[in-house]
Amino acid sequence: MSKNRKITLSESEIPTHWYNVVADMPNKPLPPLNPGTGEPIGPEALAPLFPMELIKQEVSQEQFVEIPEEVRDIYAMWRPTPMFRAYNLEKMLDTPAKIYYKYEGVSPSGSHKPNTAVPQAYYNMKEGVKKITTETGAGQWGSALSFACSMFNIECEVYMVRISYDQKPYRKMMMQTWGADVYPSPSERTQAGQKILAQDPDTPGSLGIAISEAVEMAAMNDDVKYSLGSVLNHVLMHQTIIGQEAIKQLEKDGADLPDFVYAPFGGGSNFAGLSLPFVHLNLTQGTNIQCIASEPTSAPKLTKGVFRYDFGDTVGMTPLIPMYTLGHTFVPAKIHAGGLRYHGAGAVVSQLLADGLIGAEAIDQLETFEAGVMFAKAEGIVPAPEANHGVASVIRKAKECKESGESKTILFNMCGHGNFDMLAYQDYFAGNLKKHEMTQSEVDEATSKIDAPTIESVQEMLANM
Amino acid sequence: MSKNRKITLSESEIPTHWYNVVADMPNKPLPPLNPGTGEPIGPEALAPLFPMELIKQEVSQEQFVEIPEEVRDIYAMWRPTPMFRAYNLEKMLDTPAKIYYKYEGVSPSGSHKPNTAVPQAYYNMKEGVKKITTETGAGQWGSALSFACSMFNIECEVYMVRISYDQKPYRKMMMQTWGADVYPSPSERTQAGQKILAQDPDTPGSLGIAISEAVEMAAMNDDVKYSLGSVLNHVLMHQTIIGQEAIKQLEKDGADLPDFVYAPFGGGSNFAGLSLPFVHLNLTQGTNIQCIASEPTSAPKLTKGVFRYDFGDTVGMTPLIPMYTLGHTFVPAKIHAGGLRYHGAGAVVSQLLADGLIGAEAIDQLETFEAGVMFAKAEGIVPAPEANHGVASVIRKAKECKESGESKTILFNMCGHGNFDMLAYQDYFAGNLKKHEMTQSEVDEATSKIDAPTIESVQEMLANM
Numbered sequence: 001m002s003k004n005r006k007i008t009l010s011e012s013e014i015p016t017h018w019y020n021v022v023a024d025m026p027n028k029p030l031p032p033l034n035p036g037t038g039e040p041i042g043p044e045a046l047a048p049l050f051p052m053e054l055i056k057q058e059v060s061q062e063q064f065v066e067i068p069e070e071v072r073d074i075y076a077m078w079r080p081t082p083m084f085r086a087y088n089l090e091k092m093l094d095t096p097a098k099i100y101y102k103y104e105g106v107s108p109s110g111s112h113k114p115n116t117a118v119p120q121a122y123y124n125m126k127e128g129v130k131k132i133t134t135e136t137g138a139g140q141w142g143s144a145l146s147f148a149c150s151m152f153n154i155e156c157e158v159y160m161v162r163i164s165y166d167q168k169p170y171r172k173m174m175m176q177t178w179g180a181d182v183y184p185s186p187s188e189r190t191q192a193g194q195k196i197l198a199q200d201p202d203t204p205g206s207l208g209i210a211i212s213e214a215v216e217m218a219a220m221n222d223d224v225k226y227s228l229g230s231v232l233n234h235v236l237m238h239q240t241i242i243g244q245e246a247i248k249q250l251e252k253d254g255a256d257l258p259d260f261v262y263a264p265f266g267g268g269s270n271f272a273g274l275s276l277p278f279v280h281l282n283l284t285q286g287t288n289i290q291c292i293a294s295e296p297t298s299a300p301k302l303t304k305g306v307f308r309y310d311f312g313d314t315v316g317m318t319p320l321i322p323m324y325t326l327g328h329t330f331v332p333a334k335i336h337a338g339g340l341r342y343h344g345a346g347a348v349v350s351q352l353l354a355d356g357l358i359g360a361e362a363i364d365q366l367e368t369f370e371a372g373v374m375f376a377k378a379e380g381i382v383p384a385p386e387a388n389h390g391v392a393s394v395i396r397k398a399k400e401c402k403e404s405g406e407s408k409t410i411l412f413n414m415c416g417h418g419n420f421d422m423l424a425y426q427d428y429f430a431g432n433l434k435k436h437e438m439t440q441s442e443v444d445e446a447t448s449k450i451d452a453p454t455i456e457s458v459q460e461m462l463a464n465m
Numbered sequence: 466m467s468k469n470r471k472i473t474l475s476e477s478e479i480p481t482h483w484y485n486v487v488a489d490m491p492n493k494p495l496p497p498l499n500p501g502t503g504e505p506i507g508p509e510a511l512a513p514l515f516p517m518e519l520i521k522q523e524v525s526q527e528q529f530v531e532i533p534e535e536v537r538d539i540y541a542m543w544r545p546t547p548m549f550r551a552y553n554l555e556k557m558l559d560t561p562a563k564i565y566y567k568y569e570g571v572s573p574s575g576s577h578k579p580n581t582a583v584p585q586a587y588y589n590m591k592e593g594v595k596k597i598t599t600e601t602g603a604g605q606w607g608s609a610l611s612f613a614c615s616m617f618n619i620e621c622e623v624y625m626v627r628i629s630y631d632q633k634p635y636r637k638m639m640m641q642t643w644g645a646d647v648y649p650s651p652s653e654r655t656q657a658g659q660k661i662l663a664q665d666p667d668t669p670g671s672l673g674i675a676i677s678e679a680v681e682m683a684a685m686n687d688d689v690k691y692s693l694g695s696v697l698n699h700v701l702m703h704q705t706i707i708g709q710e711a712i713k714q715l716e717k718d719g720a721d722l723p724d725f726v727y728a729p730f731g732g733g734s735n736f737a738g739l740s741l742p743f744v745h746l747n748l749t750q751g752t753n754i755q756c757i758a759s760e761p762t763s764a765p766k767l768t769k770g771v772f773r774y775d776f777g778d779t780v781g782m783t784p785l786i787p788m789y790t791l792g793h794t795f796v797p798a799k800i801h802a803g804g805l806r807y808h809g810a811g812a813v814v815s816q817l818l819a820d821g822l823i824g825a826e827a828i829d830q831l832e833t834f835e836a837g838v839m840f841a842k843a844e845g846i847v848p849a850p851e852a853n854h855g856v857a858s859v860i861r862k863a864k865e866c867k868e869s870g871e872s873k874t875i876l877f878n879m880c881g882h883g884n885f886d887m888l889a890y891q892d893y894f895a896g897n898l899k900k901h902e903m904t905q906s907e908v909d910e911a912t913s914k915i916d917a918p919t920i921e922s923v924q925e926m927l928a929n930m
Contacts, residue, residue: 004476005541011469076470077549077845084542088616106571108845110884150842151553170635173887176894177841376642377615380542380573419575419884422638429641 005087007249009080014072019240021276021348022233023063024283027355029233029347030458032319033309038453040462041319048219049226051127054120057234065237071119074151078107078114079241083249084414088378090398097401098255099394101414102246102274105381109174111416112273113144113229116238120227121148130223131155135185135210138164138338139171140384140416141229146180157224159185159213162205164338170420185210192216206331208314215317230267231312231321231346239273246411247277256409257281258289260397263413264389265293265302265360266339268346274413279357292359293349294389296340296368298436299332301325302353302360304443309452310344320452324350326438330446333436335365336424337385354455361393364435368392369428372418384416385424470552472714474545479537484705486741486813487698488528489748492820494698494812495923497784498774503918505927506784513684514691516592519585522699530702532584539583539616543572544706548714549879553843555863562866563720564859566879567711567739570846574639576881577738578609578694581703585692586613595688596620600650600675603629603803604636605849605881606694611645622689624650624678627670629803635885650675657681671796673779680782695732696777696786696811704738711876712742721874722746723754725862728878729854730758730767730825731804733811739878744822757824758814759854761805761833763901764797766790767818767825769908774917775809785917789815791903795911798901800830801889802850826858829900833857834893837883849881850889 022028031040043055050058057065067075086099104112124132132154136142142158149156158180165172165184175182185205186193192212196203203209218226228235243261250257261278263271275291282289295302301324311328312318325344326332332341345353352358365385372388374395375381383391390412401408418425427433438446453461487493496505508520515523522530532540551564569577589597597619601607607623614621623645630637630649640647650670651658657677661668668674683691693700708726715722726743728736740756747754760767766789776793777783790809791797797806810818817823830850837853839860840846848856855877866873883890892898903911918926 005538006476008473008475010473011471073470108847147845151845169891170884170887173891173894174847174884177838177847177887177890179842373642377644380612380616382573382639382642417884419635419639419882422635422642425642426634426638429638 005084007083007253011076014075014079015241015244017064017066018237019277019280020060020062020065020237023061027351029351030322032321035320051123053123054234071122074118080245081106086379092378093398095398095402096407097398098409100411102242103414105417108147109143111140113141114147116235117144117148119238121152121154124225125152125154129225132225132227133157133214133217134227135159135214137161137207138168143171143174145227146175146178150178156180158182159210161185161210185213190216211313212315230269233348235269236272239269240276242273243277258411259408260410261291262294262390262393264386265295267342268349270415272349294393295362296335297362297364298335299341300362300438301345303362304440306447307354308454310450322347327446327450335436339386363389363392366433366435371395382418384418385421387415470549472548472718476541479540479544480706480709482529482531483702484742485525485527485702488526492816494816495787497786500785516588518588519699536584536587545710546571551844557843558863560863560867561872562863563874565876567707568879570882573612574608576605578606581700582609582613584703586617586619589690590617590619594690597690597692598622598679598682599692600624600679602626602672603633608636608639610692611640611643615643621645623647624675626650626675650678655681676778677780695734698813700734701737704734705741707738708742723876724873725875726756727759727855727858729851730760732807733814735880737814759858760827761800762827762829763800764806765827765903766810768827769905771912772819773919775915787812787920792911792915800901804851828854828857831898831900836860847883849883850886852880
């Protein structure tokens with residue numbers, strides 16, 4: 001056969017380092033603040049929740065951080081992931097664009113999430129931690145961490161939003177198969193859970209509540225730590241193996257560097273994983289690769305939100321973080337792409353957006369499912385609802401190329417398969433999916449409730465320190 | 466890293482031919498018989514149901530059949546599939562055995578089934594067929610054919626056993642995403658369905674009924690054909706790309722040829738796909754590779770059944786086929802490995818077993834799920850319940866090696882992932898799974914009902930023709 005659909009790499013080509021964009025950023029992300037005092041907090045404030053090595057990575061200014069051999073050995077169970085040239089999709093769209101995608105659905109839990117779950121479990125194991133707690137909504141992150149913990153013989157305790165626990169048993173069973181303990185949240189196991197159950201015994205739960213439970217469990221026990229699947233810089237950094245592999249694969253295929261790089265955007269790790277190594281090329285080698293985040297119109301923090309300090313969680317327990325946000329109390333519409341229903345963006349990606357170094361666009365879920373079904377018919381893989389956002393962006397751009405006749409190179413992150421999300425497709429085919437577009441005035445209303453320092457006031461405070 | 470977990474091949478190494486074991490068999494399989502006359506039937510009898518090229522393959526005596534370029538091009542969407550060295554499982558079992566597995570779960574529908582669905586759809590397309598009908602139980606075969614039809618723009622009509630249609634919506638939605646029409650069976654669309662619904666409007670349906678509907682639809686319409694996912698020789702032949710790739714991969718890894726090859730056994734295509742290329746080596750190069758089918762103790766046709774003529778379907782519509790069988794009216798216990806709940810074995814694999822050229826062992830489903838959970842914790846992949854049978858056989862053998870201290874090489878077919886089968890794991894963890902072991906006297910009772918010629922009587926008839 002003359003053409004290759006898949007561009008593969010050998011295990012020895014798994015990257016040896018994670019890339020830390022902070023080293024290259026013209027404006028470094030502002031520090032997190034103590035919500036009580038309004039003062040910047042240092043790494044020591046994170047010690048009850050995270051192992052020291054991850055805290056060091058969180059505040060690292062190094063350009064590259066070495067990946068431990070034991071982590072690369074577990075990565076080798078599914079990495080390097082294949083890159084595909086989407087010949088069938090190109091043909092279906094009759095576009096002159098060259099479309100490539102990186103497929104992260106080959107991981108044991110079916111998404112990019114194990115890329116950070118594995119090193120997080122590893123560093124916890126190295127520092128003698130016996131158990132890791134976390135929260136999960138639909139279960140994508142919880143299953144990645146459950147898998148990772150089983151690799152290093154650490155206990156894993158997952159607080160799963162009660163309504164998902166009841167309605168999505170498949171993900172729960174997957175976590176249990178890997179040996180995790182999964183509890184519906186709110187639970188009677190924590191003070192936070194008990195308090196909420198006392199007020200409302202029939203509550204469906206929320207990600208905010210589940211975070212509170214997981215954090216409490218870690219904070220109260222010396223040999224228990226907590227783990228987060230997105231937003232934080234060490235998490236974004238772990239995901240950069242995706243983009244690093246992608247660069248090698250494009251080179252191996254004799255392809256140009258992409259003109260456009262797309263990925264879905266929830267808290268930032270999916271997008272950062274593919275795009276930051278390309279941002280690195282832009283910042284250090286003068287390339288002009290446009291990296292564009294695809295967010296849902298129902299949670300348009302990047303395209304319509306404000307850049308200022310806000311809490312990372314709904315309840316307001318975390319430090320204040322500089323972020324593009326819709327307000328931490330804002331509850332996005334219940335779209336099927338649960339992984340993108342987050343009010344804010346991580347500090348690093350927010351700063352990059354503020355500085356014009358990355359872009360963003362918002363897409364409605366109806367358009368994303370239309371794109372996902374087209375992708376499945378063309379390329380075989382049925383994408384996760386989150387992944388459909390990236391697909392929809394690519395299809396928009398490929399159609400533009402058809403109009404203009406330009407043969408641009410487009411790369412996107414097919415971040416996971418939809419095997420656990422088929423009920424979402426059922427809703428789509430049954431015509432039950434609605435458009436959920438937040439207007440600018442709705443966003444303004446939501447963000448007007450934010451009660452935290454502005455970016456400017458903190459910059460001023462820091463300048464005077 | 467010094468060791469490689471995955472042994473991969475490039476797309477140019479996808480086999481160029483399917484292997485036809487019939488060419489090498491010392492005793493060829495006996496012909497199918499017309500159940501009315503008891504006479505051998507020729508290929509023309511199959512013409513209403515299958516395209517000519519597949520009928521030719523069904524009766525071919527050629528050792529190798531060329532794979533069309535268009536088929537290899539679609540195979541390249543997921544093939545060559547990776548082979549893994551199961552280092553983690555070896556360590557967990559503390560065995561000197563070297564364990565390898567071929568992973569077919571990377572296909573779009575998640576199993577080995579597309580290996581035959583794609584060429585079947587292709588040949589139908591080439592002969593101008595507009596629509597293919599088929600039956601499906603839990604949905605594994607139906608989704609493979611739906612995917613394949615979407616690749617060649619053929620309509621696909623799937624009759625899905627009603628109880629599965631209602632209880633397993635995920636597989637149904639996957640088929641619909643690829644554009645197939647899925648009907649609960651029995652349906653009002655066919656005379657067979659109408660008749661059964663008139664007798665019992667609330668019937669849960671059965672695979673036998675669904676076959677009748679799909680066959681009727683094909684037989685009644687000139688531009689509609691029928692497709693079968695196992696049992697027949699052309700289906701087994703298409704699957705031999707698995708074993709051919711495996712041989713190349715072992716060689717690439719510098720490994721010895723395996724001492725033992727295991728695969729789950731339903732109708733035979735899974736087992737044949739991996740093992741027949743090794744049987745080829747035994748028959749033509751004097752190797753002594755033991756190829757052993759893993760069947761459920763609840764449907765022990767190979768280990769306890771009789772070798773004689775029987776119908777391929779429950780209702781008795783198909784030609785009579787020489788097979789190891791439990792009797793075509795026998796209904797196996799409702800184990801979760803639905804793909805293995807078949808009363809008989811294909812003619813080719815049956816003849817090989819009768820001649821001692823392959824082996825078989827039966828495993829209870831409790832042992833298979835125990836094995837599957839161990840595999841998931843070791844290797845990350847959560848296997849389909851069918852695949853767990855192969856895993857259980859491997860674990861038995863690896864433990865034997867630990868006892869004896871022998872470093873044997875073991876290869877098995879990890880034929881698919883369990884993403885759509887998590888409720889089976891839930892049943893296992895909840896302690897709801899039962900042992901289902903058919904005793905020899907139960908088998909004798911079931912097979913005593915078979916009313917068809919014996920192998921010997923047909924051999925005698927053929928000798929006198």
